[in-house]
Structures are given as structure tokens and as C-alpha cells.
Amino acid sequence: xxxxxxxxxxxxxxxxxxxxxxxxxxxxxxxxxxxxxxxxxxxxxxxxxxxxxxxxxxxxxxxxxxxxxxxxxxxxxxxxxxxxxxxxxxxxxxxxxxxxxxxxxxxxxxxxxxxxxxxxxxxxxxxxxxxxxxxxxxxxxxxxxxxxxxxxxxxxxxxxxxxxxxxxxxxxxxxxxxxxxxxxxxxxxxxxxxxxxxxxxxxxxxxxxxxxxxxxxxxxxxxxxxxxxxxxxxxxxxxxxxxx
Amino acid sequence: xxxxxxxxxxxxxxxxxxxxxxxxxxxxxxxxxxxxxxxxxxxxxxxxxxxxxxxxxxxxxxxxxxxxxxxxxxxxxxxxxxxxxxxxxxxxxxxxxxxxxxxxxxxxxxxxxxxxxxxxxxxxxxxxxxxxxxxxxxxxxxxxxxxxxxxxxxxxxxxxxxxxxxxxxxxxxxxxxxxxxxxxxxxxxxxxxxxxxxxxxxxxxxxxxxxxxxxxxxxxxxxxxxxxxxxxxxxxxxxxxxxx
Amino acid sequence: xxxxxxxxxxxxxxxxxxxxxxxxxxxxxxxxxxxxxxxxxxxxxxxxxxxxxxxxxxxxxxxxxxxxxxxxxxxxxxxxxxxxxxxxxxxxxxxxxxxxxxxxxxxxxxxxxxxxxxxxxxxxxxxxxxxxxxxxxxxxxxxxxxxxxxxxxxxxxxxxxxxxxxxxxxxxxxxxxxxxxxxxxxxxxxxxxxxxxxxxxxxxxxxxxxxxxxxxxxxxxxxxxxxxxxxxxxxxxxxxxxxx
Amino acid sequence: xxxxxxxxxxxxxxxxxxxxxxxxxxxxxxxxxxxxxxxxxxxxxxxxxxxxxxxxxxxxxxxxxxxxxxxxxxxxxxxxxxxxxxxxxxxxxxxxxxxxxxxxxxxxxxxxxxxxxxxxxxxxxxxxxxxxxxxxxxxxxxxxxxxxxxxxxxxxxxxxxxxxxxxxxxxxxxxxxxxxxxxxxxxxxxxxxxxxxxxxxxxxxxxxxxxxxxxxxxxxxxxxxxxxxxxxxxxxxxxxxxxx
Numbered sequence: 009x010x011x012x013x014x015x016x017x018x019x020x021x022x023x024x025x026x027x028x029x030x031x032x033x034x035x036x037x038x039x040x041x042x043x044x045x046x047x048x049x050x051x052x053x054x055x056x057x058x059x060x061x062x063x064x065x066x067x068x069x070x071x072x073x074x075x076x077x078x079x080x081x082x083x084x085x086x087x088x089x090x091x092x093x094x095x096x097x098x099x100x101x102x103x104x105x106x107x108x109x110x111x112x113x114x115x116x117x118x119x120x121x122x123x124x125x126x127x128x129x130x131x132x133x134x135x136x137x138x139x140x141x142x143x144x145x146x147x148x149x150x151x152x153x154x155x156x157x158x159x160x161x162x163x164x165x166x167x168x169x170x171x172x173x174x175x176x177x178x179x180x181x182x183x184x185x186x187x188x189x190x191x192x193x194x195x196x197x198x199x200x201x202x203x204x205x206x207x208x209x210x211x212x213x214x215x216x217x218x219x220x221x222x223x224x225x226x227x228x229x230x231x232x233x234x235x236x237x238x239x240x241x242x243x244x245x246x247x248x249x250x251x252x
Numbered sequence: 253x254x255x256x257x258x259x260x261x262x263x264x265x266x267x268x269x270x271x272x273x274x275x276x277x278x279x280x281x282x283x284x285x286x287x288x289x290x291x292x293x294x295x296x297x298x299x300x301x302x303x304x305x306x307x308x309x310x311x312x313x314x315x316x317x318x319x320x321x322x323x324x325x326x327x328x329x330x331x332x333x334x335x336x337x338x339x340x341x342x343x344x345x346x347x348x349x350x351x352x353x354x355x356x357x358x359x360x361x362x363x364x365x366x367x368x369x370x371x372x373x374x375x376x377x378x379x380x381x382x383x384x385x386x387x388x389x390x391x392x393x394x395x396x397x398x399x400x401x402x403x404x405x406x407x408x409x410x411x412x413x414x415x416x417x418x419x420x421x422x423x424x425x426x427x428x429x430x431x432x433x434x435x436x437x438x439x440x441x442x443x444x445x446x447x448x449x450x451x452x453x454x455x456x457x458x459x460x461x462x463x464x465x466x467x468x469x470x471x472x473x474x475x476x477x478x479x480x481x482x483x484x485x486x487x488x489x490x491x492x493x494x495x496x
Numbered sequence: 497x498x499x500x501x502x503x504x505x506x507x508x509x510x511x512x513x514x515x516x517x518x519x520x521x522x523x524x525x526x527x528x529x530x531x532x533x534x535x536x537x538x539x540x541x542x543x544x545x546x547x548x549x550x551x552x553x554x555x556x557x558x559x560x561x562x563x564x565x566x567x568x569x570x571x572x573x574x575x576x577x578x579x580x581x582x583x584x585x586x587x588x589x590x591x592x593x594x595x596x597x598x599x600x601x602x603x604x605x606x607x608x609x610x611x612x613x614x615x616x617x618x619x620x621x622x623x624x625x626x627x628x629x630x631x632x633x634x635x636x637x638x639x640x641x642x643x644x645x646x647x648x649x650x651x652x653x654x655x656x657x658x659x660x661x662x663x664x665x666x667x668x669x670x671x672x673x674x675x676x677x678x679x680x681x682x683x684x685x686x687x688x689x690x691x692x693x694x695x696x697x698x699x700x701x702x703x704x705x706x707x708x709x710x711x712x713x714x715x716x717x718x719x720x721x722x723x724x725x726x727x728x729x730x731x732x733x734x735x736x737x738x739x740x
Numbered sequence: 741x742x743x744x745x746x747x748x749x750x751x752x753x754x755x756x757x758x759x760x761x762x763x764x765x766x767x768x769x770x771x772x773x774x775x776x777x778x779x780x781x782x783x784x785x786x787x788x789x790x791x792x793x794x795x796x797x798x799x800x801x802x803x804x805x806x807x808x809x810x811x812x813x814x815x816x817x818x819x820x821x822x823x824x825x826x827x828x829x830x831x832x833x834x835x836x837x838x839x840x841x842x843x844x845x846x847x848x849x850x851x852x853x854x855x856x857x858x859x860x861x862x863x864x865x866x867x868x869x870x871x872x873x874x875x876x877x878x879x880x881x882x883x884x885x886x887x888x889x890x891x892x893x894x895x896x897x898x899x900x901x902x903x904x905x906x907x908x909x910x911x912x913x914x915x916x917x918x919x920x921x922x923x924x925x926x927x928x929x930x931x932x933x934x935x936x937x938x939x940x941x942x943x944x945x946x947x948x949x950x951x952x953x954x955x956x957x958x959x960x961x962x963x964x965x966x967x968x969x970x971x972x973x974x975x976x977x978x979x980x981x982x983x984x
Contacts, residue, residue, distance in 0.1 A: 103615055103659075105879070125611040125686050127591055132734055140431045142412045147837070147932050147967045156413075157431075168386045168425065169400075171591075171687055176662055181412065181435075183427040187384045187401070191425075198614050199659055200879050235879045246620055347859055347903075349635070367857040369930050371835055376978055391593070391688050391723045415835075415931055418908055442858050443903055444635050479635045490864055628919045630900045644901075645919070656874045656913065657888075669900065669923075671915040675872045675889070679913075 014077040014233040015055045018044045019067055021086040022060035024211040031211045039082050039209075042216040043111075043225060050226035061086055066094050073097055078107035078232050080225070081114045084211065088118075095119050103199030107232025109225070112209040115170075120205065123198050124173055130190070131167035134212065137185035139163040141192055141208060141220075148179045150193065150204060150227045158220040164210040166190045172205075182207065193224070202232040258321040258477040259299045262288045263311055265330040266304035268455040275455045283326050283453075286460040287355075287469065294470035305330055310338050317341055322351035322476045324469070325358045328455065332362075339363050347443030351476025353469070356453040359414075364449065367442050368417055374434070375411035378456065381429035383407040385436055385452060385464075392423045394437065394448060394471045402464040408454040410434045416449075426451065437468070446476040502565040502721040503543045506532045507555055509574040510548035512699040519699045527570050527697075530704040531599075531713065538714030549574055554582050561585055566595035566720050568713070569602045572699065576606075583607050591687030595720025597713070600697040603658075608693065611686050612661055618678070619655035622700065625673035627651040629680055629696060629708075636667045638681065638692060638715045646708040652698040654678040660693075670695065681712070690720040746809040746965040747787045750776045751799055753818040754792035756943040763943045771814050771941075774948040775843075775957065782958035793818055798826050805829055810839035810964045812957070813846045816943065820850075827851050835931030839964025841957070844941040847902075852937065855930050856905055862922070863899035866944065869917035871895040873924055873940060873952075880911045882925065882936060882959045890952040896942040898922040904937075914939065925956070934964040 020040035024031040035042050040058040047056045059067030066089075073079075079098070083090070095118045102108050102123060110120045115128045141158035143151040167188035173196070180193030192207040206224060209215045216222070264284035268275040279286050284302040291300045303311030310333075317323075323342065327334070339362045346352050346367060354364045359372045385402035387395040411432035417440070424437030436451040450468060453459045460466070508528035512519040523530050528546040535544045547555030554577075561567075567586065571578070583606045590596050590611060598608045603616045629646035631639040655676035661684070668681030680695040694712060697703045704710070752772035756763040767774050772790040779788045791799030798821075805811075811830070815822070827850045834840050834855060842852045847860045873890035875883040899920030905928070912925030924939040938956060941947045948954070 099613075122610075123613040125587075125613045127687060138431075140433075142433050144412055144414075144435070145418075145929075146413050147929070147934075149967075152967070168388055169390050170388075173661070173684065173686060174389075174422070174664055178418070178422070181425060181433045183431050183433045185431075187382075187427050187429075189384075189386050189425045189427045189433050191388070196661065197877075197879070198661060202879075235881075235884070343857075366854075369831075369855040369857045371931060389685075391685070391690075393723075396723070417905070417928065417930060420906055440905065441633075441635070442905060446635075479637075479640070626919075628921075630921050632900055632902075632923070633906075634901050656876055657878050658876075662877075662910070666906070666910070669913060669921045671919050671921045673919075675870075675915050675917075677872075677874050677913045677915045677921050679876070 013053060013055065014229070015075055016047060016051075016057070016078045016080070016229055017068070017072060017076040018047070018056065018058045018080045019082065020058070020060055021083040021089075022062060023085045028211070034212070034214050035216075039211060039216060043080060043082070046216065046222035047226055047229060050222060051229060054229065061089060066090060068094060068098070070097070073101055076101070076106060077234050078109065078229050080109045080111060080229075081117060081119060082111045082209070083117045084113040087116055090118055092118070095122055099123060102201035102203065105200035105234040107201060107229070107234060108203045109228050109232060110203065110205045112207055115205065115207070123203060124196065126173055127171045130170045131188065132165060133167075133186065134164040134210070135186075136162040136213065137165050139165075139182050139184050139208065141180050141182045143179065144181055145177060145179050148177065149231045150179050150195075150224060152227050154220055154223055158224075160208055160213075160215060160218060160221070162213045163208060163215060164212070166192070166207050180206075200235070204228045204232055257297060257299065258473070259301070259319055260291060260295075260322045260324070260473055261301055261303050261312070261316060261320040262291070262324045263303045263326065264305075265327040265333075266306060267329045272455070278456070278458050279460070283455060283460060287324060287326070290460065290466035291470055291473060294466060295473060298473065305333060310334060312338060312342070314341070317345055320345070320350060321478050322353065322473050324353045324355060325361060325363060326355045326453070327361045328357035331360055334362055336362070339366055343367060346445035346447065349444035349478040351445060351473070351478060352447045353472050353476060354447065354449045356451055359449065359451070367447060368440065370417055371415045374414045375432065377409040377411075377430065378454075379409065380406040380457065381409050383409075383426050383428050383452065385424050385426045387423065388425055389421060389423050392421065393475045394423050394439075394468060396471050398464055398467055402468075404452055404457075404459060404462060404465070406457045407452060407459060408456070410436070410451050424450075444479070448472045448476055501541060501543065502717070503545070503563055504535060504539075504566045504568070504717055505545055505547050505556070505560060505564040506535070506568045507547045507570065509571040509577075510550060511573045516699070522700070522702050523704075527699060527704060531568060531570070534704065534710035535714055535717060538710060539717060542717065549577060554578060556582060556586070558585070561589055564589070564594060565722050566597065566717050568597045568599060568717075569605060569607060570599045570697070571605045572601040575604055578606055580606070583610055587611060590689035590691065593688035593722040595689060595717070595722060596691045597716050597720060598691065598693045600695055603693065603695070611691060612684065614661055615659045618658045619676070620653060621655075621674065622652040622698070623674075624650040624701065625653050627653075627670050627672050627696065629668050629670045631667065632669055633665060633667050636665065637719045638667050638683075638712060640715050642708055642711055646712075648696055648701075648703060648706060648709070650701045651696060651703060652700070654680070654695050668694075688723070692716045692720055745785060745787065746961070747789070747807055748779060748783075748810045748812070748961055749789055749791050749800070749804060749808040750779070750812045751791045751814065752793075753815040753821075754794060755817045760943070766944070766946050767948075771943060771948060775812060775814070778948065778954035779958055779961060782954060783961060786961065793821060798822060800826060800830070802829070805833055808833070808838060809966050810841065810961050812841045812843060813849060813851060814843045814941070815849045816845040819848055822850055824850070827854055831855060834933035834935065837932035837966040839933060839961070839966060840935045841960050841964060842935065842937045844939055847937065847939070855935060856928065858905055859903045862902045863920065864897060865899075865918065866896040866942070867918075868894040868945065869897050871897075871914050871916050871940060873912050873914045875911065876913055877909060877911050880909065881963045882911050882927075882956060884959050886952055886955055890956075892940055892945075892947060892950060892953070894945045895940060895947060896944070898924070898939050912938075932967070936960045936964055
């Protein structure tokens with residue numbers, strides 16, 4: 009897949025890797041490192057970089073955020089530590105055209121909830137069950153070339169009801185061995201920015217090393233990249249009388 | 253639940269009951285008879301009647317169809333025997349405001365495909381697996397009062413991809429013991445008529461005797477009934493210049 | 497129209513009426529007073545009350561907000577004065593099932609933007625042009641019984657692009673004498689709550705005295721009232737393994 | 741704009757041009773000729789050809805239809821002359837992935853109605869009024885680079901209610917000098933095929949010579965082209981038990 013140059017930032021709170029040896033073993037370069045490696049392999053034309061919460065500006069100072077075309081977001085334990093000011097800057101960037109891909113437990117991040125307007129709550133159980141990710145929209149570019157279904161041997165179980173707005177597009181639905189279902193791939197547009205939420209991916213299992221999951225993420229980056237010419241978010245404008 | 257008087261017609265091709273002893277044993281009054289009994293118990297204010305393919309006018313002569321407020325449709329083996337003229341009359345009635353509830357294998361009926369415009373194909377396997385019906389839209393009137401999830405011990409498995417247009421509303425998603433998922437409850441509006449497709453229900457299992465399934469069908473009839481004052485389908489009209 | 501008892505609160509910032517004599521002349525009982533009078537006439541079974549920004553708790557202390565089934569919101573000059581804490585309480589109530597009807601310049605209120613996740617910006621021009629409100633969804637309950645189109649002799653012009661998420665339902669589209677179009681009636685669901693945005697209504701013209709606009713607002717209240725049994729907003733729940 | 745090679749067929753009933761001298765003067769190469777010329781200029785990488793009703797196979801014998809990646813459709817007087825067999829073949833091709841762009845009075849064509857499932861009726865008045873085409877979805881690829889609004893000096897007036905299903909995407913809304921509004925650019929997916937309906941374009945005015953309209957049509961062809969690898973329409977498949 010070739011891409012017009014796009015700059016991608018993979019953001020991760022990066023807490024589990026420091027506090028849980030098993031996670032550090034699963035993801036020796038961090039969850040962000042694994043995701044970035046997958047994107048670099050799939051998208052040679054793109055610039056892929058990573059950022060973490062413990063960096064200056066919580067990893068996204070203005071010069072980083074403002075040069076990001078597509079932002080991936082992984083968080084779990086530290087949602088509350090992300091500053092409201094940073095959340096507001098990210099939201100404004102999405103409104104202006106930046107793509108946003110929210111992953112797994114990021115459903116509860118401040119950024120996702122601010123953009124969706126709901127609680128984004130769900131049901132869950134972490135017993136390492138098998139997840140099957142079924143493609144519902146067979147020609148959606150995010151699903152290009154994936155298995156039907158994608159099989160993830162061990163995953164955290166997420167279940168409905170998932171408290172999100174009715175999505176613009178429903179791309180994937182997952183089932184879990186225990187019988188739960190989950191809208192695991194959904195899209196939204198907010199302003200000029202495209203948003204994709206994708207639930208597979210947990211710190212306890214090497215889901216981001218899975219070739220099929222990597223394909224989905226690469227497809228999603230290509231799909232979410234800003235449309236050329238997109239500028240700042242719209243503001244209310246007093247329009248002159250039309251003289252036509 | 254009280255209802256303004258609505259006339260409901262439960263149509264069934266009625267073939268399995270005559271040709272397969274096991275089905276006759278499961279549904280001694282026919283699939284239509286079971287569905288009608290459930291509706292009569294739940295909707296005392298409504299008039300519930302049944303119709304079958306072998307009756308005059310294939311069960312829906314004009315005086316029956318035109319006095320029907322909500323039509324339920326069950327078919328499987330005899331889709332091709334339903335006349336195109338009857339299909340056209342049903343479609344016109346939906347356009348004019350009649351509610352339509354399409355059940356299970358009716359996904360492949362002429363009427364449903366004519367109203368949706370797709371092949372309505374799906375994946376299937378009939379091995380009597382457990383189906384769980386999860387409510388996705390927690391305040392949709394069709395889901396009022398149902399269990400989360402509804403458990404059907406034995407059912408035919410239906411799986412995605414289900415070739416339907418993106419639904420107006422996604423009410424239910426099912427999982428099956430084998431791991432399949434299916435959009436088992438979806439709504440559409442066509443003209444002035446409301447359409448609900450609900451996949452549970454197979455001739456081989458007593459699904460229409462299930463209290464929760466009966467509740468869904470009663471809710472759906474209440475939801476799909478014509479809005480007062482709805483008339484004939486719209487036709488193109490030359491509108492005079494507005495003088496305002 | 498009969499209604500199960502619902503408690504409706506018409507909230508208005510109430511600033512224009514105090515600072516602009518022309519507005520005070522148009523709405524001697526306030527914009528909220530006019531809206532409430534219309535609702536009382538149309539919905540005799542409902543309890544209709546008003547609230548304004550200058551009252552204790554900004555008009556919506558917990559005992560008022562928590563007993564409100566449907567909240568109508570009119571604001572323009574004082575959006576920033578509404579406390580973030582109140583906005584959070586309103587948003588939580590909507591998630592829990594309270595209906596919300598946002599009017600006219602309320603598109604820029606904190607509450608509406610928090611629930612939609614976009615800037616909600618638009619184009620505008622206040623030259624008192626004629627607005628025509630066309631019904632797009634002919635059987636939507638909010639449009640029941642209205643003229644096609646509704647004619648408003650003088651109104652502020654709102655124009656696209658209107659920066660909102662793709663609505664769940666598009667009920668009305670308006671045109672203005674200058675040639676603008678605007679999605680003037682749109683619905684959303686957020687959690688268990690129904691939201692309706694309706695753009696007609698400006699402090700400079702007696703739009704809320706218009707019988708057709710009053711009909712729309714009464715229809716909208718009936719449509720947005722909480723579903724019986726709806727409780728608190730969902731929270732993430734760890735679900736036990738299913739033993740089925 | 742560069743395109744992977746796509747084969748485009750511009751189909752026109754071609755009746756007005758033969759029977760009405762004014763139309764022949766406006767479109768000396770036919771409506772299809774004008775549309776094709778615009779596409780050739782905008783899409784140098786594509787193969788653009790035309791077809792008319794009076795040709796063998798009504799212009800779309802299997803070898804032509806089956807090699808078409810995107811089909812444009814213009815019809816008005818001769819909808820009923822298009823054979824049901826051809827309509828069925830076109831519908832099957834759309835299900836299999838062929839893009840379809842339906843123009844103006846084609847809203848009443850057999851093909852469009854078969855794919856949408858509604859009457860597709862509307863209100864109309866042909867008095868040569870000014871049409872303004874407003875972009876509602878500012879980043880939709882079909883709207884890339886167009887004026888806000890597009891101004892068409894003289895056009896047939898189309899008005900709501902337009903009896904179509906709720907579209908997957910609402911790209912354009914038009915206003916007319918008389919005050920009507922119309923959803924003038926809407927998209928649908930049916931099976932693997934993308935459908936775009938675009939209302940501007942009448943035999944009585946040189947709308948297809950308008951540079952902005954030509955841009956929309958070129959954008960739409962690029963958007964609607966089949967996704968690589970798309971094959972035949974899906975059919976119901978009995979799936980074996982999953983052994984995972």
C-alpha cells in the first residue's frame with residue numbers, strides 16, 4: 009500500500025509496561041512500540057513516531073500534535089492523568105481534520121468520551137477467551153484483505169451494551185467464547201476528522217503482534233488520514249446576503 | 253400494553269407443517285398459529301388473524317391485505333410460489349404505511365428483497381446451537397422488557413455477512429455457540445411503512461413459543477403499526493409556484 | 497394528545513428580555529414563558545415549569561433537574577456563564593434517560609456541544625428573511641400534523657455547513673429567502689436520552705407564538721419523554737462468566 | 741486526479757435529443773455526449789464510453805455491462821421501455837461491486853427504484869429557477885473542490901418530500917428560488933456496489949456543461965469505482981462448523 013506522506017503518532021500511556029512484568033515481557037518495546045513497528049512495515053511511505061504520557065507535554069506538545077496527521081491512542085490506568093487542556097487540543101485537532109484511532113480500553117479515555125458525548129461504558133471480563141472479529145461491511149477500506157473472521161486466541165472479553173452513539177459505519181462485530189457480542193470496529197466523523205474505534209488489543213496478550221490486527225490498523229491509518237486542504241475547525245461565520 | 257385497535261395478519265407459507273412430521277408436532281397449529289397465539293395474549297386490543305399460501309389469493313386477497321395494519325411474514329420453501337402481483341401489492345401497502353415484520357428465513361422472500369434492494373444472503377448452519385440475542389439499543393421500544401441476553405437453547409445458526417443495506421436502527425445482535433454473529437433485529441422505513449426483520453425462529457425448534465420471543469414480536473407489532481392518517485403512497489406531483 | 501404525566505422544564509438564560517426592549521415587547525413573559533404557554537395548551541397532562549439562569553442553582557438545582565423528564569434549552573448571550581458543573585449534571589441526566597430539546601442559538605451551548613462532540617458552528621445572517629421548514633421524514637412523530645412547509649415570515653437565517661455529527665434522524669430541512677439551506681430538525685440518542693435540536697426561534701421575532709412551531713415543540717416533548725423504567729446511566733460492569 | 745484504470749459507461753435513453761429541437765441544440769452530442777466529454781477531461785486515466793437505449797441490447801449487452809466499472813444513468817421519458825431483464829442484470833452487477841450514478845429524472849428509473857425499494861417520488865416544477873447546491877459533508881470525496889454553494893442559474897425545481905430510504909450519506913442539499921429544498925446528493929451501498937444519486941441536470945438547460953457539475957460527476961466516478969478484488973454477488977452459503 010502506498011500513501012501520500014502522512015505523519016502518524018502512536019500515543020500510549022505506557023504504565024502497564026513499567027508496573028507489570030508480564031506486560032513488559034509481552035511488549036518489550038511497549039504497546040506503542042509494537043503498534044509502531046506494525047505500521048512501519050505496512051506503510052513504508054508514512055512517518056511513524058511514538059509518544060508516551062511521561063514525556064514533556066504528556067507526549068503531545070503543540071509541535072508534535074499539530075504535525076500529526078493520524079493519532080493512535082492507547083490508555084487504561086491513567087485516563088485521569090491526561091490534562092483537560094491536552095484533551096481540548098486533541099479534540100480541536102480532530103475537528104480540524106486529524107484522524108484519530110482509539111484502541112481497546114481507550115473507550116474510556118477523556119478524548120473519546122469528549123468526541124462521542126456518551127459514557128462509552130461496556131461489559132467486560134478478563135479470562136483470556138477466544139475473540140472472533142467478523143467483517144460486517146465487506147467493502148469498507150478498513151476491512152480490506154482481512155480474514156473472515158479474524159481469530160484472536162486469547163483476549164479480554166468486551167460485551168454489549170456498549171454506550172456509544174449509533175456509529176456512522178459499523179465495520180466489525182466480535183463474538184467471544186462466552187457468548188458476548190461487541191461492536192468492535194466503528195467509525196465516526198466529527199468536524200473534518202475521521203475517528204475509528206477498534207476494540208481488540210489488551211496489555212495481557214500479544215494482540216498487536218497479530219498480523220491481521222496489524223493489517224486493520226494500517227488500513228485504518230490510511231482511511232483516517234486528513235483530506236488534503238483541510239484546515240482549522242469551522243467557526244460560526246456571519247455570511248453576507250447572497251447577491252445572486 | 254394497550255393499543256389503539258390494529259389489525260394484524262400473520263402470514264405463513266405453511267409448507268413445513270404439512271410435509272415434515274416433526275414440524276407438525278412442534279407447531280400443531282402451524283407456525284402462524286403459534287405466533288398469533290402469542291400476539292393475542294400480549295395485545296388484547298388488537299385483532300389478530302392468520303393467512304397461508306394455500307388460501308384464495310395466496311391468503312392475502314385485496315380485502316385482507318388492504319385492511320391489514322401490520323403484516324408478519326414467515327416463508328422458506330415456497331418463496332418462488334408467491335406471485336409477483338401479490339408482492340407488488342404488499343410493497344405498495346408498505347409504502348402507504350402498513351407495518352411489516354419479516355421473520356427468520358423470510359430474509360430471502362421476494363417481499364423483503366424488493367423492499368431492501370439487496371440479495372439478503374447470509375451464512376447458515378442448522379445444528380441446533382444455542383443463540384444469545386443481545387440488545388444493542390437499550391431504549392428501543394422493540395426491546396422493552398426483554399432479557400439481556402435472550403437465550404434460545406437450540407436454533408439454526410445465521411452468520412455474517414448478511415447482505416442487507418445499513419439498517420436505520422440496529423436493535424439486536426446475536427451470537428451462536430459456534431462463534432458466529434448476526435444482526436438479528438434491524439429496522440428500516442420504506443415510504444410511510446416501518447419494517448422490522450427478526451431472525452430468531454425456525455421450523456425445527458419451538459422458538460415462537462419462547463416467552464421472550466413473543467414479547468419481541470408483540471413489541472414490534474406495536475412499534476410498526478401505521479401512524480394515524482397515513483394514506484396512499486406518494487406519487488410525483490407537479491407543485492405550483494409558491495406564492496409566499 | 498394525551499400523555500403519561502411528564503414533568504417538563506423550559507430553561508432560558510433570560511438575558512435578552514432584560515436588556516433589549518424590543519425583545520421584552522415581543523416576549524413579555526420571556527421566551528421561556530411563551531414556550532411554556534404553548535406546551536401547557538398542547539399537553540394538558542404534562543407539568544410545565546420554567547427556569548432561568550438568574551435563579552438559585554442557575555435555575556436547575558438538583559431537585560429541579562432530577563425531577564425533569566424533558567428539558568428545553570434556550571441560550572445565546574450567556575453560554576459561558578453556565579457552570580461546567582451544571583453542564584456535567586445535565587449531560588449525566590440525558591445519559592440516564594432525560595429528554596433534551598435544544599433550541600435555536602442553543603446550538604452553541606455547552607450542553608449541546610458536550611453531547612454532540614463537535615463545534616456546532618454554522619453560518620448566519622440576521623436580516624429577518626422568510627424561513628420555510630420542510631418535513632423530510634413524513635411519518636416522524638415530531639412532524640405529526642404540521643404544514644408542508646411551515647412558513648415563518650421573518651427569522652434569523654442559519655446556513656450550512658452546520659458542524660454536527662450525522663444525525664440519527666433528519667426530520668426537517670429549512671430554506672431561507674436568501675437561498676441558504678439548514679438541517680433545522682435533527683435527532684440524536686445519547687445513552688438512554690433522546691435529543692432534538694430545532695433551529696427556528698429567535699429573540700427578535702415572535703417565532704414561539706407561531707402555532708406550527710408550538711405544535712412541533714409539543715410533539716418533540718412527547719417524543720423525548722423518558723421511557724418508563726429507565727434508570728441511571730450505565731457504568732462499566734465486570735460481568736461474570738456466562739454459565740449457560 | 742489520477743485513477744487506476746476504470747471503465748465508465750454513460751447510459752442515456754436518448755429520446756429528448758431526437759424529439760425536441762431545443763434539447764438537440766443544447767446537447768448536440770446528446771446528454772450522454774456532454775457527460776462523457778466532461779469525464780474524459782477530468783479523468784484522463786479512465787476509459788469513458790456511451791450507450792443509448794436504441795442500440796443492440798438497449799445499449800448494455802452483457803459484454804458491455806460486465807466490463808463496466810461505473811455506470812451513469814440518465815432517463816426520463818422511456819423508463820418503461822427498459823426491459824426487466826436488463827434491470828435485473830444491472831442490479832446484479834451493482835450487488836457484485838459495479839458503481840452506479842443515477843442522474844436527475846433517473847430517480848424514477850426501474851433500476852433506481854429496484855435498488856432503493858421505495859417509490860422515489862418527489863415534487864417538481866419546471867420554470868427554470870435558480871438552484872443552489874450546498875455541501876453538507878465538507879470532507880466527502882464527492883464534494884472535493886466544489887464551490888459552496890454551486891450556483892446553477894436555471895434548473896427544474898425538485899422538492900421534498902423525496903421518497904427515498906434514509907441515505908447512508910447526505911452530501912448535498914439544494915435550495916430553489918421558489919423556496920423548495922431537496923436532498924440533491926445522496927449515497928447508498930447495495931451489496932458491494934456504491935450508488936450516488938445526483939439531481940442536478942435537466943434536458944432543458946446546459947447543466948452538464950457546468951464546470952462544477954462536471955467536477956461532482958468526476959469525483960463521483962472516482963468514489964464509486966469497484967474495490968479491487970470484488971467478485972460476484974454473495975449467495976447464501978452453508979458454513980461448516982467452526983473448528984477453532
